[in-house]
Amino acid sequence: MSEHAREYFRFNISHRIEHILLLLTFTVLTVTGIPQKYADAAWASGAIGLMGGIELTRQIHHVAAILLMLTTIYHGGAVTYRIFVKRVRLTMMPGLQDVKDGLQAMGYNMGLVKSPPRMGRYNFGEKVEYWAVIWGTAIMVITGFMLWNPIATTKFLPGQAIPAAKAAHGAEAVLAALSIITWHAYHVHLKWFNKSMFTGSLTHEQMEEEHALELEEIEAGVEEPPISPAVMRRRLMVFYPVAIVISVTLLAAVYWFVTLEETAITTIPRQDTPVFVPVTPTPEGG
Amino acid sequence: MDTCRCAGISRGAPIYRGIGKLLLIVAAVLVWSCLAAAPAQAQATVPPDTACKLCHVDNEGEITLPSGETIQLGIDLAPLSESVHGAHAAESVYCMDCHASRDRYRYPHQPNPAVDRAEFEADIAQNCESCHTTIEAHNPGHLMAKDNPNLPGCTDCHGGHDVAPVASMAADPVGTCQGCHQTYADPVVQETHEQIVANFSAEQTCQTCHSDVALTEDALCKTCHNLLDGEAVLPSGETLPLHVDPQMIIDSVHGDREIQGVPYSPLQCTDCHREIQEQGFPHDPVTAASLREWKLEKADLCGACHTDIAEKQPHDVHFTKIAEGNLDAATCTDCHGYHAVQPPNEPRQRISETCGACHSAINEQYAHSVHGAALLGEDNPDVPVCIDCHGVHDIEDPLTTQFRLNSPKLCAECHADEELMAHYGISTDVFDTYVADFHGTTVMLFEQQSPDQPVNTAVCYDCHGVHNILPATEENSQIMKENLLATCQQCHPDATANFSDAWTSHYRPSMEHNPLVYLVDLFYMIVIPVTLGGFALFIGTDVYRQVRERRGRKERGRE
Numbered sequence: 001m002s003e004h005a006r007e008y009f010r011f012n013i014s015h016r017i018e019h020i021l022l023l024l025t026f027t028v029l030t031v032t033g034i035p036q037k038y039a040d041a042a043w044a045s046g047a048i049g050l051m052g053g054i055e056l057t058r059q060i061h062h063v064a065a066i067l068l069m070l071t072t073i074y075h076g077g078a079v080t081y082r083i084f085v086k087r088v089r090l091t092m093m094p095g096l097q098d099v100k101d102g103l104q105a106m107g108y109n110m111g112l113v114k115s116p117p118r119m120g121r122y123n124f125g126e127k128v129e130y131w132a133v134i135w136g137t138a139i140m141v142i143t144g145f146m147l148w149n150p151i152a153t154t155k156f157l158p159g160q161a162i163p164a165a166k167a168a169h170g171a172e173a174v175l176a177a178l179s180i181i182t183w184h185a186y187h188v189h190l191k192w193f194n195k196s197m198f199t200g201s202l203t204h205e206q207m208e209e210e211h212a213l214e215l216e217e218i219e220a221g222v223e224e225p226p227i228s229p230a231v232m233r234r235r236l237m238v239f240y241p242v243a244i245v246i247s248v249t250l251l252a253a254v255y256w257f258v259t260l261e262e263t264a265i266t267t268i269p270r271q272d273t274p275v276f277v278p279v280t281p282t283p284e285g286g
Numbered sequence: 287m288d289t290c291r292c293a294g295i296s297r298g299a300p301i302y303r304g305i306g307k308l309l310l311i312v313a314a315v316l317v318w319s320c321l322a323a324a325p326a327q328a329q330a331t332v333p334p335d336t337a338c339k340l341c342h343v344d345n346e347g348e349i350t351l352p353s354g355e356t357i358q359l360g361i362d363l364a365p366l367s368e369s370v371h372g373a374h375a376a377e378s379v380y381c382m383d384c385h386a387s388r389d390r391y392r393y394p395h396q397p398n399p400a401v402d403r404a405e406f407e408a409d410i411a412q413n414c415e416s417c418h419t420t421i422e423a424h425n426p427g428h429l430m431a432k433d434n435p436n437l438p439g440c441t442d443c444h445g446g447h448d449v450a451p452v453a454s455m456a457a458d459p460v461g462t463c464q465g466c467h468q469t470y471a472d473p474v475v476q477e478t479h480e481q482i483v484a485n486f487s488a489e490q491t492c493q494t495c496h497s498d499v500a501l502t503e504d505a506l507c508k509t510c511h512n513l514l515d516g517e518a519v520l521p522s523g524e525t526l527p528l529h530v531d532p533q534m535i536i537d538s539v540h541g542d543r544e545i546q547g548v549p550y551s552p553l554q555c556t557d558c559h560r561e562i563q564e565q566g567f568p569h570d571p572v573t574a575a576s577l578r579e580w581k582l583e584k585a586d587l588c589g590a591c592h593t594d595i596a597e598k599q600p601h602d603v604h605f606t607k608i609a610e611g612n613l614d615a616a617t618c619t620d621c622h623g624y625h626a627v628q629p630p631n632e633p634r635q636r637i638s639e640t641c642g643a644c645h646s647a648i649n650e651q652y653a654h655s656v657h658g659a660a661l662l663g664e665d666n667p668d669v670p671v672c673i674d675c676h677g678v679h680d681i682e683d684p685l686t687t688q689f690r691l692n693s694p695k696l697c698a699e700c701h702a703d704e705e706l707m708a709h710y711g712i713s714t715d716v717f718d719t720y721v722a723d724f725h726g727t728t729v730m731l732f733e734q735q736s737p738d739q740p741v742n743t744a745v746c747y748d749c750h751g752v753h754n755i756l757p758a759t760e761e762n763s764q765i766m767k768e769n770l771l772a773t774c775q776q777c778h779p780d781a782t783a784n785f786s787d788a789w790t791s792h793y794r795p796s797m798e799h800n801p802l803v804y805l806v807d808l809f810y811m812i813v814i815p816v817t818l819g820g821f822a823l824f825i826g827t828d829v830y831r832q833v834r835e836r837r838g839r840k841e842r843g844r845e
């Protein structure tokens with residue numbers, strides 16, 4: 001049983017920082033965003049009031065959006081490093097096997113299939129969640145850009161793209177929030193509390209159920225071959241300049257995103273019809 | 287009546303006839319004695335005052351009164367005979383009927399106690415009442431104020447021995463009065479009477495005001511001011527016309543009226559002009575420096591009766607402006623008039639005319655708007671007039687943030703009313719679709735949470751216009767397709783051609799209107815339930831497995 005008390009290292013500091021940044025920005029965006037979608041409901045306007053009014057709520061939403069974009073850039077850099085420098089296996093790539101695993105897991109749950117699927121480092125449930133975040137973030141960043149810069153957008157797209165973007169931004173937010181509340185909450189909080197995203201490691205029991213294949217490999221001592229320092233140095237020589245150029249470009253893009261246009265003037269001009277224009281100097285008679 | 291220039295009563299010059307003077311005196315004494323002894327026997331044949339007349343007809347004597355005035359003793363019998371008391375009188379009037387005091391007029395006459403001529407005449411005039419028993423209330427100010435020593439007696443107006451028929455006085459009634467009343471010490475009273483007399487109609491005389499039956503205070507005001515045509519000059523140099531047509535007031539809502547079946551007595555002039563009640567006539571000079579100040583002063587009194595309106599006033603933009611010193615702002619009478627107050631909303635067009643008297647530029651815009659044209663052209667009862675949006679006596683400043691933020695709800699009062707809009711085929715979705723949009727969401731949240739904070743998102747009138755609202759089909763409409771971009775550019779100066787389509791034109795998304803939005807909505811309407819349904823299904827089976835496994839473990843444990 002001592003074997004079963006062992007903790008299996010799963011997420012390094014970078015992974016955990018990315019998750020915390022995503023957790024924070026996603027939560028703030030949801031809390032400030034969902035009430036805006038349902039602003040005519042009493043609970044929503046109450047929530048907006050609690051957050052200091054619609055202007056402040058929008059500003060918080062915008063700041064969180066900038067942080068999410070920065071988080072996304074950081075994630076992109078980290079993934080690039082893992083793929084091109086560390087040359088890790090593309091364990092997050094979805095494949096036909098994931099569909100089979102999903103169906104098998106469901107069959108097993110219902111007692112139709114004898115054994116559960118044996119899954120690798122990222123199982124189908126985690127892949128669904130990861131790619132949903134990627135898809136969702138892409139949708140939110142694109143539609144968010146359109147809403148933030150409607151004048152720039154309509155120089156290239158039809159005007160209707162703006163209300164369409166608004167509809168997509170809101171609906172996608174609902175989809176994302178509900179997915180987190182159901183899929184994510186069930187798998188890592190309700191079913192059992194999977195602390196690996198904070199502690200970095202997972203118990204044997206959880207490994208066995210969710211990552212049996214990976215566990216088998218670890219137990220069998222299959223490890224990534226170590227990279228020689230010379231090779232590492234050569235790879236980094238390429239990675240750093242490229243990463244810096246892309247990062248700076250993307251940061252510039254975020255800056256451009258935020259400051260591209262002055263959508264509306266801040267003070268509405270007053271109607272300028274003269275108010276007091278008497279027909280006669282003093283109304284006479286009677 | 288300050289002074290009384292009591293004209294002396296003309297008397298016939300004494301006729302002097304020397305012949306038989308002594309004889310006449312003797313005869314007169316005899317006759318007088320006989321009459322005094324047995325008047326009844328002599329009446330049929332000889333008039334009882336034969337002796338008086340015989341004696342006084344050629345008398346040259348005179349009595350000097352203590353005042354120094356003299357009384358001629360000789361009488362011209364001709365005017366007496368021709369007077370209404372003379373030969374043609376229905377009933378004979380004899381000397382003693384007027385000179386009735388037996389003590390004084392029995393021969394030899396006792397010295398007359400009168401100190402002056404006025405007292406002498408008043409003493410005789412008292413006897414008029416012995417025949418003219420109904421004169422007690424005759425001409426207020428004359429006989430009714432007997433204590434005033436300066437007052438005329440009957441004879442001052444009607445004459446003494448030559449008492450004239452009333453008809454002759456009626457021929458020149460004003461002249462008769464003016465025999466005494468020509469000048470007044472107070473220049474205001476003087477000018478007032480001159481104006482009034484000059485404007486008398488054929489039927490009007492001094493008695494129109496100074497009649498036997500005292501006029502009410504209100505009737506005096508109305509009679510007098512109806513005849514005045516002058517004007518009071520105010521310190522500003524402006525003039526205040528004094529003429530008031532009483533018919534205007536009678537025909538006004540304050541005249542003879544019935545409110546909900548209950549008859550109300552007309553307002554009295556002094557109900558509004560209260561200070562006059564204390565001042566009486568002549569009135570004190572107007573203290574207001576200008577016509578405007580005078581009007582504002584007067585309008586303060588309306589609230590004394592119209593208390594419900596007076597309570598609202600402090601919140602009214604006009605009254606706030608007046609309080610701030612802008613005297614151009616309207617007061618009660620500017621809208622309602624003063625003497626000729628009529629129902630302010632009959633017909634409904636009257637309302638926009640009233641407001642337009644001061645706000646003519648805005649009224650001009652309104653008249654050409656879809657609302658104004660329908661009101662003025664078609665007498666449409668549904669379109670808003672000024673007060674429907676601005677209120678009446680608690681008119682809010684429409685340039686405040688609160689007004690702006692509340693304005694969409696104001697428009698929605700009619701435009702979200704299905705029954706009302708059904709007549710015109712106008713969509714009632716306009717408010718909901720506005721609120722669903724970025725502009726409307728923002729405005730509604732501001733309205734609920736920070737109504738004082740200015741907001742730059744558009745309200746209905748920023749796009750549709752304020753007083754110049756036109757339907758989107760109209761060529762000059764701000765919201766017409768061709769003009770919409772320019773309208774957007776008021777707030778979005780950098781907007782280009784496609785930008786205005788970002789506004790959904792109050793349409794709910796459908797394949798016909800805003801199909802892209804409709805398709806996005808449709809996509810998520812399918813994707814969200816399918817995704818979550820899938821998640822729920824998997825989670826359900828997972829829970830089912832765990833429950834089954836736990837039960838299995840328990841059973842194994844028991845074995």
